[in-house]
Amino acid sequence: MQAKAVKIALVMSLALAKAALAQDDRTFSSGYRFVEMTGEELFANVCQGCHMPDAAGATGAGSYPSLAGNSNLEAAGYPILIVVNGRRGMPPFGDMMTDGQVAAVVNYLRTHFGNSYEDVVTARDVRDARR
Amino acid sequence: MQGEAAVIRRRDLLSLIGAMAGSAAMYHAMTSLGFASESPYKGPVSLKGDPKGASVLILGAGLAGMTAALELRNAGYKVQILEFNGRAGGRNWTLRGGDSFTELGDFKQTCEFESGLYINPGPWRIPYHHRALLDYCKRLGVALEPFVQLNYNALIHASRAFDGVPQRIRAIRADFQGQVSELLAKVTQQGKLDEAVTKEDQEILLEALRSWGALDRDYKYKANLISAQFRGYARDPGGGLNALPLPGDSLALSEILKSQVWRYLQNFANYNFQTTMFQPVGGMDMIGKAFAREVGGLIRYNSKVTRIQQDHRGVTVSYVDTAAPATVQQARADWCICTIPLSILSQLPVDVSAATKSAIDAVPYAGSVKVGLQFKRRFWEEDEAIYGGISYTDLPIRQIGYPNSGFNRSGRGVLLGAYIFAGANAYEFTAMTPAERVERTVEFGAMIHPQYKAEFENGVAVAWHRVPFVLGCSGDWSEEARATHYHNLCQIDGRIALAGEHASALPAWQEGAILSSLDAITRLHDRVMRN
Numbered sequence: 168m169q170a171k172a173v174k175i176a177l178v179m180s181l182a183l184a185k186a187a188l189a190q191d192d193r194t195f196s197s198g199y200r201f202v203e204m205t206g207e208e209l210f211a212n213v214c215q216g217c218h219m220p221d222a223a224g225a226t227g228a229g230s231y232p233s234l235a236g237n238s239n240l241e242a243a244g245y246p247i248l249i250v251v252n253g254r255r256g257m258p259p260f261g262d263m264m265t266d267g268q269v270a271a272v273v274n275y276l277r278t279h280f281g282n283s284y285e286d287v288v289t290a291r292d293v294r295d296a297r298r
Numbered sequence: 299m300q301g302e303a304a305v306i307r308r309r310d311l312l313s314l315i316g317a318m319a320g321s322a323a324m325y326h327a328m329t330s331l332g333f334a335s336e337s338p339y340k341g342p343v344s345l346k347g348d349p350k351g352a353s354v355l356i357l358g359a360g361l362a363g364m365t366a367a368l369e370l371r372n373a374g375y376k377v378q379i380l381e382f383n384g385r386a387g388g389r390n391w392t393l394r395g396g397d398s399f400t401e402l403g404d405f406k407q408t409c410e411f412e413s414g415l416y417i418n419p420g421p422w423r424i425p426y427h428h429r430a431l432l433d434y435c436k437r438l439g440v441a442l443e444p445f446v447q448l449n450y451n452a453l454i455h456a457s458r459a460f461d462g463v464p465q466r467i468r469a470i471r472a473d474f475q476g477q478v479s480e481l482l483a484k485v486t487q488q489g490k491l492d493e494a495v496t497k498e499d500q501e502i503l504l505e506a507l508r509s510w511g512a513l514d515r516d517y518k519y520k521a522n523l524i525s526a527q528f529r530g531y532a533r534d535p536g537g538g539l540n541a542l543p544l545p546g547d548s549l550a551l552s553e554i555l556k557s558q559v560w561r562y563l564q565n566f567a568n569y570n571f572q573t574t575m576f577q578p579v580g581g582m583d584m585i586g587k588a589f590a591r592e593v594g595g596l597i598r599y600n601s602k603v604t605r606i607q608q609d610h611r612g613v614t615v616s617y618v619d620t621a622a623p624a625t626v627q628q629a630r631a632d633w634c635i636c637t638i639p640l641s642i643l644s645q646l647p648v649d650v651s652a653a654t655k656s657a658i659d660a661v662p663y664a665g666s667v668k669v670g671l672q673f674k675r676r677f678w679e680e681d682e683a684i685y686g687g688i689s690y691t692d693l694p695i696r697q698i699g700y701p702n703s704g705f706n707r708s709g710r711g712v713l714l715g716a717y718i719f720a721g722a723n724a725y726e727f728t729a730m731t732p733a734e735r736v737e738r739t740v741e742f743g744a745m746i747h748p749q750y751k752a753e754f755e756n757g758v759a760v761a762w763h764r765v766p767f768v769l770g771c772s773g774d775w776s777e778e779a780r781a782t783h784y785h786n787l788c789q790i791d792g793r794i795a796l797a798g799e800h801a802s803a804l805p806a807w808q809e810g811a812i813l814s815s816l817d818a819i820t821r822l823h824d825r826v827m828r829n
Contacts (some may be wrong), residue, residue: 195726201725211729212729220404227769229642253662256642256769256770264724
């Protein structure tokens with residue numbers, strides 16, 4: 168009986184390819200792609216690794232640019248392209264995030280950290296931007 | 299029918315070729331048959347001729363930069379190195395008790411390990427076929443010891459299989475191999491391979507499968523003392539009364555298949571991870587320190603490069619001392635070997651052709667995280683008989699690396715609690731504070747080793763995207779970028795040649811850094827001699 172329950176659970180969990188691993192308040196992805204869905208969570212679990220929790224960037228032998236009050240975010244197409252394709256040392260995230268996730272994190276950036284661009288990016292915009 | 303003449307053994311063939319055509323043909327034949335070394339390293343580099351006082355400015359005192367410095371100085375060049383850090387070695391790096399490290403974002407850690415315990419945040423193992431690196435270790439007197447890559451008694455853990463219970467690598471391997479062998483034996487006996495395999499070979503195949511899979515007389519894989527010789531016992535053979543061994547039950551093939559853990563088995567057979575692997579005794583940075591003993595006097599530390607210019611007579615590099623960044627200083631030389639990681643070089647104004655600049659801009663840098671944990675005792679040895687090697691898990695920590703030295707000692711021990719390379723988890727761990735990385739690593743690791751909770755003392759965590767001197771782990775070439783830009787990146791551009799793991803086909807390996815450097819200085823020296 169228990170073995171059967173385990174088997175069913177196993178099949179179910181394998182069916183959920185995007186299963187997230189919840190550890191208290193933090194989300195961990197179980198595969199190559201991110202499972203975080205909101206812009207806020209994507210920023211906190213991905214972007215801030217380099218761009219820092221306050222989005223102010225950081226400098227060592229080279230720099231991570233500040234995203235705070237950043238006029239490069241004004242034209243929404245630009246951050247979409249950067250997130251999808253990467254730029255120089257920045258890795259591309261196009262294969263690790265869906266159109267909806269890219270849109271969510273771009274919208275979050277464009278409305279936080281001293282940025283206030285009110286036009287909303289959609290998943291369709293991201294799809295159109297992918298080559 | 300196979301005639302006898304067709305069954306020339308390879309060794310016979312080699313003697314025949316050797317006798318008839320001499321040693322050059324013998325060597326060629328040996329190489330093509332896979333006996334001789336295929337390493338691109340052909341022994342110590344030979345830079346013949348007098349460079350007549352030509353000078354070279356080297357940017358970066360990692361293994362690529364120090365290899366260039368050592369060889370060019372020995373060849374008669376005037377050599378100077380600019381290094382961002384206050385130490386030599388670059389990513390060849392070891393953290394020990396008392397060491398401090400501040401990552402980007404001003405997150406500072408001080409390693410609290412007991413004296414003698416350490417972690418290698420960067421490279422930690424050396425394949426036997428990395429002939430250049432091994433040769434420098436020999437020439438520079440760096441003592442090596444085995445790095446245990448495959449420990450049959452280490453663990454494979456799939457959080458959603460086997461009720462979440464970690465399994466011994468030997469059991470997974472024996473059960474998978476045994477049951478696959480049984481299936482193959484079955485279809486062979488059913489005559490389903492008649493078209494593909496001759497009758498004579500089928501008999502041999504069955505014998506081989508019985509041996510390879512630990513099958514019984516009837517070609518069945520069962521819980522018995524035949525399979526137990528490979529998967530281990532429920533009760534090991536002992537002495538005296540109750541000495542006789544008992545076999546344990548095997549894992550179901552279906553569950554092994556669904557668990558995906560068979561992926562790890564193939565990993566051990568990967569050329570890069572085959573035994574014998576090595577590590578320097580006392581920490582990976584013994585290599586960087588050995589190089590620095592040779593060329594340390596040529597290094598200007600704490601020097602942050604801000605600009606690279608060249609004209610038809612030489613190269614001028616602007617830099618600032620990291621303690622006094624307002625004052626721009628300059629260094630000039632006839633030639634420049636630049637080993638600055640592309641993640642940083644791509645941000646600098648550099649006088650190079652458009653093609654070289656495009657190549658510099660074409661390589662993203664991978665993320666990677668390592669966490670070292672100190673425990674009150676070596677419970678993995680004392681409780682679980684795991685001596686060195688690596689356990690694999692699908693939890694975000696991915697790997698647990700046990701120390702490959704100090705075996706069987708009492709007292710404290712340090713293990714690698716997480717090694718996350720690329721993928722979503724590397725970013726998720728990078729985005730945390732160092733303290734949270736350590737905390738989460740302990741929580742996840744406790745699902746594999748429950749002793750973590752009682753025995754953990756302290757830890758350090760290095761997320762390579764936050765390492766100030768490299769901004770990433772290694773160059774992450776895509777196939778397209780390599781096809782378009784790699785050749786251009788490796789060209790000498792005027793008076794500047796790039797070197798480092800990013801300018802090699804061995805990304806993230808120290809061997810790549812050294813081979814790239816040797817290739818760059820060889821071509822540079824040719825050019826100097828022709829000038």
